[in-house]
Amino acid sequence: MGLRLYPELEQKIDAWASKQPDRPGRPEAIRRIIEQALSGTTARRSANKTTARKASELAAREIERLADKSQPEPEQQRRKRRLIHGPKEFRDIRGDQPKTKVKRDSYRRVQPQKTRP
Numbered sequence: 001m002g003l004r005l006y007p008e009l010e011q012k013i014d015a016w017a018s019k020q021p022d023r024p025g026r027p028e029a030i031r032r033i034i035e036q037a038l039s040g041t042t043a044r045r046s047a048n049k050t051t052a053r054k055a056s057e058l059a060a061r062e063i064e065r066l067a068d069k070s071q072p073e074p075e076q077q078r079r080k081r082r083l084i085h086g087p088k089e090f091r092d093i094r095g096d097q098p099k100t101k102v103k104r105d106s107y108r109r110v111q112p113q114k115t116r117p
Contacts, residue, residue: 005032059084 005013010026017029024032063083067076 056084 007113011034013029017024017026020032050066060080063080067080069076071079077109
């Protein structure tokens with residue numbers, strides 16, 4: 001299939017491609033952009049460790065500010081952990097957390113096991 005693009009659009013596609021980790025060529029970049037548009041999702045940005053750490057610190061500071069000071073310290077810490085990590089029921093579906101692997105023991109029972117990135 002042939003495709004003609006205006007020079008401005010070519011520049012935008014090339015700029016998008018240059019920001020991708022693997023720097024795809026123009027045809028691959030066009031395919032990816034179309035796939036994203038049709039799927040209704042956007043590409044996830046790779047998390048910068050400095051940005052992630054700063055966001056975590058800001059969240060912790062705000063949670064501490066809003067914490068119920070009448071509760072004992074261990075209870076405050078438990079609540080803070082639950083807010084940061086989320087309920088157990090939702091941890092497996094979070095996109096920013098590692099998925100769990102399934103490990104089978106000798107009795108064929110399924111045991112979830114955390115994976116490391």
